[in-house]
Amino acid sequence: MRHNGAAHINRSDGSDYLLDLTATYNKSFNDHSLKGLVGYAFQIYNSEGLNGTSRDFITDAFLYHNMGAGAKDRQEVGSSASKRSIASYFGRVNYSYKDRYLVEATLRIDGSSNFTPENRWGYFPSASVGWLFSEESFMKNTSSWLSNGKLRASYGSTGNENVRYGLQNTYSIDWRNAIIGGGENKGAYVSAMGNKDLTWETTTEFNIGIDLGFFNRRIQLTAEYFNRQVKDLLQGSKPIPSYNEVGSIVANAGKLQSQGYEITLNTVNIVSKDLEWNSTLTLSHYSDKWKERPSYLTMKPYQTNSDPYNAWWAYEAVGIMQPGDAVPNAQKDLLPGMVILKDRNDDGVIDDEDKVYQGSGSPKLTFGLNNAIRYKNFDFSIYFYGEFGNKRGASYKENWTFMDTNQSVNVSVWANKSFSSTNLNGQHPTYLKQGTYGWGDFYTKNIYFVRCGSITLGYTIPVKKNILENVRVYANVNNPFVLTNWTGLDPETDNGSFPYPNIRSFGMGVNITF
Template sequence: MGYGTQKKANLTGSVSNVTSEKLNQGVNQSVGHALQGQASGVTVIQNSGEPGSGVEIRIRGAGSINDNSPLYVVDGIIGEIGSLNPADIESMTVLKDAASAAIYGSRGANGVVIVTTKKGKRNQKTSVSFNTTQGIQMAWKMPTSLDAAQRNLIHKEALTNDGTPTSESIWDYYNDPQNAITRTDWFKEVLQTAYISNTNFSIQGGGAASNYSFSLGYLDNNGIVLGTNYKKYNVRFNSQHEIAKNLTFGENVSIAVSDTKSAEIRGSYDGLLSSALFNMRNTPVWADEANMIYGTPTGDFPNPVASLNARDRRGKGTTIGGNIYLEYKFLENFTAKTDVAYSSSSTKNKFFQSIAIGGGRGLESRNSLNENFSSSSTKIWNNTLNFDKKFGQHHVAALGGMSMESGIYEGLSAGTAYDFSNESAALRYYNNAGSFPNHPSGSADDYALQSYFGRVSYEFSNKYLFAANIRADGSSKFPRDKRWGYFPSVSGGWRISKEDFFKDLSTGISDLKFRASWGQLGNDKIPNYQYYSTISTVDSPTLNGNSFTAVAQDRYSNPNIKWEVTTQTDFGIDVSFYNDKLLITADYYDKRTTDILVQVPLVASLGVGAAPFQNAGEVSNKGFEFGITYRNSNDQFKYGITGNIATVSNKLTSFGISGSNQIYAADYKNVNVGRIAEGQSLGHFYVLNALGIFQTQAEVDNYKNAAGEKIQPYAVAGDVKFEDRNHDGVIGANDRFNAGNSFPSLTASLTFNGEYKGFDVSMLWVGSQGNEIFNGLKLGGTFMNGTNYNNRTDILDRWTPTSPSTTVPRVTIKDLNGNKTYSTLYLEDGSFARMKYLTFGYTFDKKITGEKISKLRAYFTLQNLITLTKYTGFDPEVGAEGGFSNNMFGVDKGTYPTAKAFLFGVNFNF
């Protein structure tokens, strides 16, 4: 729990604990990836399977239109977990309800994840641990595209359906046998079986008055797409020393360095994998390989191989953090602690695009270089005083403390330079550019937070439990008269199994506890200084064509903004049977966030780009969580099974702004497909409703409005039938509706662990249900997008008079009916179940290893081997894109898929 510890049996809040054994199965490139499926109510969605990519973590839904990520606390210090090495973690504790998280006040509205790293122990002999995992990974599935002959067949049919063309030369193209030859499998050209390696080394020990821990970690994750790679290096050291009686000094120091090479995969409909799918396969990779001339694609997509070779996108990051603390125990029941922490991080991103002759779409004209840099640092000073005393049947604990935090961010974009005469990697610097037209730009930001907090907990007779928290936070993100927020909570529990009357009634129940909690939390995750208007420089063209630098207002202020407040009520039950062989935990929660800081887009005529934030909206999240564990041992066989399931119902109950009730949250090819709207879930799809496919011309003719006119006058048999939802007699943008949620309403996981005579097996399945995915690959895949593109093989199931389809329309290039208009035909069930890992291991007997080696274990892991889903895209895990889209998942623009992996590893301790 926050700023302290407590026995699980006496907890009155909703808390999940995850041990290091569960976190370190397979290879996880981040702590967030390792957390998936380990705690009920915690949803982890990968933004991408690309090496170095992050995850989206939501605890009990989304409570705000703004940032919904939880607060992370590492060894008592608020920070981030992206640079952490999962192998360094001893345990993770997830605080889900307001009573547990209220001690963190303004930071706890989205839940809190507390990370405790591994440490040595007093009087522990020095132990050395070495663990290495090596393996290969590959794509688990890829959509298939038409070969050249199939593509020509489909396009000839489309031209016939359209009654065109009249030019014989077009027919000559399709009738030429050379154009029906499949020359390239683009996926084979850009995908690979990739090598992955993860190695960790640690030393721990301690004496009578001190202990220490030192670790090194190295991850080399080569992506399944050629040229993608993520390397991470970790160093961590901590120690504790009793420098005087009851006075302890300690420190934690960590360094993480990352190096990422990425490809243009996601965020653009013409990304690398989309290009591999939709480029015609009669186009060769090379037109003239000796002279480095690529086979030119016919559509807007670049040659995928040219894109890989020409675009060099690299990112490097360094994170350094640490803290020192003093802890003093006095008067038997008091403990005082002061803790000073500092962390800094820096990133450098460099993108160089070479000229690729014949590569298409922007690769042939000019080479270019773009670089940007950023750095941030945080300082934190915590002071706490704890009191803990038992007397008779009473146990009282109290905490008081204060915290001061400040941070600064600086960023620089050096702009884009062009026309490098030499593209050699050693010369890709700005001084070698031929032209540098873009102005560099920079930004800086800082913040400060001051806090006071307290907690009291009381336990009577080991069965009646009570706790109360209060925290006051003052944030520089708000004006002076709105700066402070106050966040209380109360909780209670009753261990009814400790009652005398229950002991006579219970049959097999080891422990039974009812608990309830209520509390309020805050959220200040908005940009700084929104209560100020700002100005910026702009280039202002004049009548004679010259450009001059001018100053203009770029943001309106709102001096009345204040904290978002989340009020949460939780009811739970914990029960164990048969001496804790069977454990069951269940919770119901009701979480409501009020005064949500909303930024409604302004009309362009105001001349100001950024709208002011204002407290207006209200969001509701309700749900159930259920976890069950059964564990047993029989002779030499030991096993355990754990299942978790959680539901969430999310709704924007009030937008709170007069004259506005929605914000568009996501787009595909610059057309909105998702929104946030009053009365609906955050981040739902907003498209037309497709009622199916017109099977006959009579059906088209009979689909009329009240005036007797055809609702879809340009439709013919085989076209898509759209619903006229507003009954105005025509199909248009106002017929769009809430077509489904982008966030799952149910998540589940199943874990199994077993041991027998040195052999061990562990398995984890994760899954979700209740969300839709907008499959953008259907544009050009199932729906034709012009003559210059290939299609997915799904289009072979198109509607024809002799083989009428109910899901795939007839092929047409003119598309007078607008079949490819975004509708429910683009939406697919995003539910999935994935075997995240299956590990088989064997620990060698000491008769083989000898006394110096305390443990030697070899293991084999299958990672992401099986995925069960109806989704036809690259991968059913499709995360968010940023901005308002933080609340809009599932818009698939060609997502880098999760790889399946085959891993072998060895672990030994001595």
Template sequence: KLNLKKHNLEAFVGTEIFKDKFENSFLRAEDFTIETPDFMFPDAATGQKTNFGSETAYTLVSFFGKINYDFDGKYLFSATLRHDGSSRFGKNNQFGTFPAFSAGWRISNEKFIEDNFSKISDLKLRAGWGQTGNQEIDNSAIYSLYVADYAGGDPTWNTSYGTAYDIYGQGTGLLPSGYSSIQIGNDNLKWETTTQTNLGLDFGFFNQKLYGSLDYYFKETEDILVLPPYLGAIGEGGNRWVNGASMENEGLEFSLGYRNETSGGFTYEINANISSNKNKITKLPEEVKNNYGGDGGDDNILGRPLGSMYGYVADGLFTSNEELLNSAEQPGKGLGRIRYRDLDGNGIINDDDRTWIGIPYPDFAYGLNINLGYKNFDFTMFWQGIGKVDIVNQLKYQTDFWSVDDIGSNKGSRLLNAWSPSNPNSTIPALTTIDTNAESRFSTYFIENGSYLKLRNIQLGYSLPESILDKYAINKFRIYFGIQNLLTISSSNFTGVDPENPGFGYPLPLTSTLGFNITL
């Protein structure tokens, strides 16, 4: 560390060695004469006994250094360098080097700002560039793996599957086991690398009463680590970890706040934020195409957001015989059934009519936080929401189809409004117990707008005055009452319970809390 007049320099270097080891042992025994825990020792069992175990480990070694420099608190610079090696990667690429740089200019400390713009209390321009590595894969990802599979641990004639085989043709006794391949090794597996560039501006006015920040970022992730599915023609054991696709993220974040206090002692602070992110796949090697959406060929996810949805376009319901006669060939079609759009125009609904039908990322996300105070009372409120986003309402599978013939199950109220000759304007398919129209196929029928605005938290508190606390040697006593998830405003076309949990998970509950804080 060096301080010379207005120059301040700080530097350090270090190294780290980390090892993680996981051991697992399993023992099973059946048929105990005395079935109480006190007598259930493995050697007391008279039936089948099974035991197995496993062990995995990985080691990480790191060398790193950092330099921080500033001049008079105005000009700031920082540089870091990491060199990491992981046993999880192939012998050809175990080490990765990851540099990072950042710089800042505190413009508000410049004399021309202080002399001419006194209302500016903070103004800082900053920029950064850096790389990080990811090694989150299986410890054994680089190896070719084989297992002796006794089909559940039973090396006898009681099993009809696994790798055990009567190689000597004795027809009795224990079976010797062969080995089956479960993974192909990859000595060239290497670090997944993310490179990010940031530009930002922090500002404050009127002695920080008005404050905020603006950030832009561009992030590129290369050599994404993935275990893609493989074609059955490859044969057993075709699993292989690879460095696959590359992806870009680009976004803006903006926050703005204001705080003040009136002459009557009323304090308030309001701050809001909004952000937007755009994502797309920029590289898609042939060997990982099956890991992403699309038809496995030319109609793939390249140039589209990660997790983009691929399926059929539902075009309403068949409501007349004329529509049935003039529509594409669609096995199982009928009145009240879902009509699918014939995108390739060949007059037949098949796999070639699938297309990209949804993006799982919101157009934007936002939040609003309000803090109020008056004398000994305090009040907080936090709102959070997202803009338009495509979500899969999985409950529709249950309410509109599966539950129709479930015995003893609760039914969705949507069934009461299903299509029928007397209810021809319904958008819910006619009730059926046989899915001849393949309506469980993934289509836009299950995709809805998942935008929402939620009142995440609201809380009112009261702190006892010091005149009372001093008598009992208590520094602070605050009692409060709060409610979480009080209100949700969702899109008018969302038919589920909670747009944040559109699957089969339990929706976020409304929670009330009464409590107190004591500081002695």
């Protein structure tokens, strides 16, 4: 549609006011040490927005600086505003005995304007203990090789109130207007219904860890395990009866359980006057599952009460149908080159009863490795990170192979590897048609990637200290390469359809310290 010139302007303003008051108390006597802190915090968020559109200009010279110059009978204007506040009372007590027995207790009382006065305040206590066992008398014989040893544990809860305006009804005014008496009349409608029963989403976590140092801290090891439960999850899709103006509301529903571990190893490999080499290796694993599904969700036949939160299922692919093969009873429309799916219960129908668990989209192992080397005035660092054991389906190359579901774009070059009349040994399904039930888990596999995150090379220039303290020049490259078995553009960012890969960047700079 031709508008003979159009101008648009949008403006948004936001403010965040924070008041934070604290008082502390410290007292030491004999082998005891006591620290206390109490405080109050208040935070308020305000935002306002204004937008306008004008059309039919006689010239483009005004740009958007003279919106009134548009000749259209009805110009477009809109505005918005929001306000939210949070208040917190908190206190913390730390106690230590001989600097080796450590206890901490914390209490937070948080209030949010997102909830009604009856549900506004949440109480979140926590406690932790620590034992510096390397300082015990019976550990003195280990001091030659054990630099430090600490065992710690904690248990506590935190709250989440981020539901925007889930408490009250939201009304909208837009193009849904009524024609009354031959003219258009503005009207308002409920675009989101509030829920006055909303309350805090609460996360409770148990954590245990150990810190070890060896050989004058040349080797330092930290290992942690956590077990976390989240209850009263703030969900945005609880169905409500169809006579309401909207189909769902925000509600507290369900409970999740998560657990995982993290291991960090720091080593000083070489240390001398001219040469230093330090390394840091981090390994972690994380998994979550439903502890209690929302009552309004109807489970599919393939689901259980303890499935991973982001679990997904698909039909089991048996292979590619070859010329002369008998047509499966459950797939009467199958042609050579299409994927045969397994009828797991042999009922002659492919349905939910035949789907199998594929994964949760979470890796089995995540790692990071950093090495920092200094030789005289030169410094060099290289950082790697990656994931292993992440189940994933088809990449965009494989998704865009099939013409029957992808008619808006050309098929990918993957089609050259597909089964066809001239390629009966093709290792991939025909690109002409998927069939009624698709290809199932034909392309599902375990994905891994090892990415070089950054490489930096620097040189510190000797200078006279009476003018400059330090001058360092450096060059770096981010994301120089990645090793992976993923067939898409980027194993870290791909969503299967329109991924935007991590970019590679180069930089040079100078750091000057006076």
